[in-house]
Every structure is written in structure tokens, then in C-alpha cells.
Amino acid sequence: MIVSVIGTGLIGGSLALTLKGNSFCTKVIGVDSNIANAQLALQLNIVDKIDNLQNAVRNSDLIIIAVPVDVALKVLPEVLDLIDNQVVIDVGSTKEQIVKIASSHSKRKRFVATHPIWGTEYSGPLAAVKDGFKGKVTVICNREESDVDALSIVEKMYDSLGMNRFYMDAVSHDIHAAYVSHISHITSFALALSVLEKEKEEDSIFELAGGGFESTVRLAKSSPDTWIPIFKQNRSNVLDVLNEQIFQLKQIKKLLEMEEFDTLYKLIQQANEIRKILK
Amino acid sequence: MIVSVIGTGLIGGSLALTLKGNSFCTKVIGVDSNIANAQLALQLNIVDKIDNLQNAVRNSDLIIIAVPVDVALKVLPEVLDLIDNQVVIDVGSTKEQIVKIASSHSKRKRFVATHPIWGTEYSGPLAAVKDGFKGKVTVICNREESDVDALSIVEKMYDSLGMNRFYMDAVSHDIHAAYVSHISHITSFALALSVLEKEKEEDSIFELAGGGFESTVRLAKSSPDTWIPIFKQNRSNVLDVLNEQIFQLKQIKKLLEMEEFDTLYKLIQQANEIRKILK
Numbered sequence: 043m044i045v046s047v048i049g050t051g052l053i054g055g056s057l058a059l060t061l062k063g064n065s066f067c068t069k070v071i072g073v074d075s076n077i078a079n080a081q082l083a084l085q086l087n088i089v090d091k092i093d094n095l096q097n098a099v100r101n102s103d104l105i106i107i108a109v110p111v112d113v114a115l116k117v118l119p120e121v122l123d124l125i126d127n128q129v130v131i132d133v134g135s136t137k138e139q140i141v142k143i144a145s146s147h148s149k150r151k152r153f154v155a156t157h158p159i160w161g162t163e164y165s166g167p168l169a170a171v172k173d174g175f176k177g178k179v180t181v182i183c184n185r186e187e188s189d190v191d192a193l194s195i196v197e198k199m200y201d202s203l204g205m206n207r208f209y210m211d212a213v214s215h216d217i218h219a220a221y222v223s224h225i226s227h228i229t230s231f232a233l234a235l236s237v238l239e240k241e242k243e244e245d246s247i248f249e250l251a252g253g254g255f256e257s258t259v260r261l262a263k264s265s266p267d268t269w270i271p272i273f274k275q276n277r278s279n280v281l282d283v284l285n286e287q288i289f290q291l292k293q294i295k296k297l298l299e300m301e302e303f304d305t306l307y308k309l310i311q312q313a314n315e316i317r318k319i320l321k
Numbered sequence: 322m323i324v325s326v327i328g329t330g331l332i333g334g335s336l337a338l339t340l341k342g343n344s345f346c347t348k349v350i351g352v353d354s355n356i357a358n359a360q361l362a363l364q365l366n367i368v369d370k371i372d373n374l375q376n377a378v379r380n381s382d383l384i385i386i387a388v389p390v391d392v393a394l395k396v397l398p399e400v401l402d403l404i405d406n407q408v409v410i411d412v413g414s415t416k417e418q419i420v421k422i423a424s425s426h427s428k429r430k431r432f433v434a435t436h437p438i439w440g441t442e443y444s445g446p447l448a449a450v451k452d453g454f455k456g457k458v459t460v461i462c463n464r465e466e467s468d469v470d471a472l473s474i475v476e477k478m479y480d481s482l483g484m485n486r487f488y489m490d491a492v493s494h495d496i497h498a499a500y501v502s503h504i505s506h507i508t509s510f511a512l513a514l515s516v517l518e519k520e521k522e523e524d525s526i527f528e529l530a531g532g533g534f535e536s537t538v539r540l541a542k543s544s545p546d547t548w549i550p551i552f553k554q555n556r557s558n559v560l561d562v563l564n565e566q567i568f569q570l571k572q573i574k575k576l577l578e579m580e581e582f583d584t585l586y587k588l589i590q591q592a593n594e595i596r597k598i599l600k
Binding site for chain 2: 067116159161181208214216217218219221222223225226227228229230231232233234235237238239240242247248249250251254255256257258259260261262263264265266269270273274276280281283284285286287288290291292294295298299301303306307309310311312313314315316317319320
């Protein structure tokens, strides 16, 4: 199986690096509109070869679109135009709009909408990690809209990465993703801004930054080029959960102001229920 | 050097486990008002011996108070009453009130106020970790209020744990701690509450929980027994930073509502500045 990866950054690069020479894949062709990144991906041995979009699509069995979610909306129809009977997937963090774009294309059934859930706060080919996806969940959306053979190839690919498959409709996916991923990024950005603001008044505030700070704020290093398109596409769900988050913080604020520590104690016990989910 | 550790939970237990038999310490005596925890600490070999407060203080050179910060305000004067010329430290996450309590005691100069900055979301002797503190920062507050020899012993102890020392007045410590630790816990608790609330409507929301979610929400597992006393003692600083955090989130919300993505892009770039602090 020859695989083309369009976009050789964190996600595409990590997929390429893991697939290259594994049981599923014999060769990985990289495509990147950023020439420097394409060269870097080749130098770092993330891909076997760099080529242009047309050649790459023509010479591969599976095409993975791993570009920011706004760019994916443009690249997907281009790739579907170019294929004969090959399989195309995307790996973006939002699914509703890409599925909508795909639905009007005559080759819709060769496309499988997916979201392998793993990432770091870094981007570009240098951020690529081998086996990052192992043991994580991949979501496959609207599978009934894809050909059975196309779906099967994509499932085999994710199996070869050691990922657990989960099936969902695209609309539900985007709601869930707002809650368990997108809001974490927003609270991290806000936390970074709060602390950076304070740093202007107080020296050496970061000397005290312990592990708790690092883990909650590290996502604030994430690139706006990745995240602005995600927030655009998932705006209404993100706003829902952001409103809920502001409500919860205001509730805690009020309890602190009123010194109602018994109620706050119970609220923290409620929050502790997250233990049943996060082991 | 014989060390007594009062409170054999996450912090006290981890200190005991690391000090036990290292270059600085020959023996660790554990004291815990919770009999089950005391027994557990002995069984787990966290301490060499369990004893009551009076015996432990009498038979040791250095006494570490590692109980929740509200309990520490009561335990510190008791311990200072019991000592001859031994050294006493606390290791709590808030420093202003304990320093105030200490200042009225005739043996104030035998006390050193410290905060070794490390922890996890777990508690109790089972959560104790050897070498958890290594490479982390410990804050020593109001050092001019302690005897030179007492300070020197405490510095040697922290050196033996491989910690970096940082000196600060207690008031500044509490402001800084609100920004780089306490607020992270509050946003985590709020995030957990938001998501648990949504879970009532939506099935399987957690199947999608990726690494980003886990790292921002793991602090929400932290015990209210530890955190309510911290929020009580640092209430006004925590409220300041919580107000700032709510302001930042509202700002992001407004930009999303108005679809002002260019401004949001710039705001995320500003948040990215946290990269200069968190490597």
C-alpha cells in the first residue's frame, strides 16, 4: 500500500513516520505547499519521497489530508477530482463541515472522514513523533457514506497504528470535541494571558511554576494557524462550552467572595467525579 | 540528622521516602493523627518509625510539618512549644498566615517557612513518590526571621533532595502561587464540572478525551481537604487572578461571537509568548 500524506506537519508527519515501512504501508509520499517543510520532512526521513499533489495522488492507494481544517475544505475536492478509485481520508479536529463539502462530490464514497485523537502543542515536521497515536482513539465519522472497501482500508491503517476505532456522526463529533479538546485549549490560552499580564507587575513569577501550571498551560503554546480554523468551524459548540466554563468559574468566584467554603467543598467533590473517567 | 515528618500524605510521605537514608538524614519518624495512614506509612516503608507528636519532636533534630495549611496553623505553635533548640519547617502552599502565626511565638527563630513546589493530584501515603522533588524549586520565605543555623540546616535538607532554592517574602509568595498554581486548580475544577454536566446529555463524551483534556483536567482529581484550606488562606489573591481569568475568557468569547478571528489570532500569538517561560 502506497500512502500519500498531504501536509507534513505534526499530524501528517507523525502518521508518515509511523506508517513508513510498517505492516500496512510500503512507501510514503509527502506533499507540502511549504517547500522548506517538504525538504525538512525528506531530510528527517519522515517520508520516502516528496512530490507534487497530482503525481502523489496518481501514484498512491491512500491519500491522507493532514492540513489545517480550513485548507482541508479546499484540498479535499481537489484530491477527489484527481483520484480514480483510490481512498482519501482527512484527519482534522472538526468533522461537520468537511463531511458537508464531501457530500456534494461525485466521488464522496471514496472519502472517509476521520479524527485520530492525539497531538502535542508543537507544529511542523520537527514536531513529528513516531508511534504517538498508539493506544489512542480514532473517530470515524458517517461511515455509511463511504464505500465498504474504502472504510475497510482505513480501518486497517488505523489498526496498524495501534489505535482504537470509535464511530460517530460528524455533528456529535464536533460537540464532543468542543468539550474534551477545544475548550482545554481556550482555557490554556486564557491562563497564559492572565499570567503574562501579571508578569508585567511582578518579577520572577515563573520561578514558582510547578507541574500543575505546566500541564494546564502547555496547550497555550499551540499555533493559531491550527486553532483559529478549528474555532471558526466549531464556533457554535465552542461558544456553548465556553459559556458553561465561564458560568462554572463565576460560581466558584461567588462562593469564594461569600466565603461559602462548605458549598465549594461539595463542588470540588463533584469535580473529583472526573476520577471515574480519567484513571 | 533525625527527621520527624508530621503528616505522612503525598508531600510528607514523599519527603520522608526521599530523605530516609540519604546523605542528610539517618532516620525518619512519622506522626499522623490518622492511625490508618500512620500504619500504612510504616508498612510501605515510607518512615522508619511511627510515634506520637511529643516523642517524635523530642527525639528529632528537624521537624517537618506536612499537614493541610489550616491544620498547620494549629500544629506549628504546638511543635514550637515542644522543642528545645530543634528546627521546625512547614511545607504548605500558602505562606502569609503561617508566618504571621509564627511571628508571635517566642521560638520563632527556630522556624523556617518553606514551600517545596511539587505535587500530584493524588493524596495519602499511597501517593508518596521517591525523588519527586528533584530538580524542582523550593521557596524559603522571610529567611531573615529565622536563626542562621536553622536556615542552614533547612537549606542542606533541600539540597539533599536536589531542589533549587528561591527566596521570597511570604506575601509575594502567596500572590505568585495564586497565579502559577492555585488558579490552575480552579480552572481544572471548573472544566471537570462543565464536562461532567454535559455528560448527562451526551453519551460517551469521554471516548474522545485526548492528551490535551487529560493534562488540563487531571488537577480536578485533587482533594478538597487540601485545597479548601489553601483557597481560604489565599482567598483575596485567588479572587484577583480568577477575575482576570474570567475577563480573558469573556474577551475570547466576545471575539468568537463577533467572528473577529484576526484579533483572536493575535491574542493566541500573545498567549504563545508563554513559550519563553515553559520550554
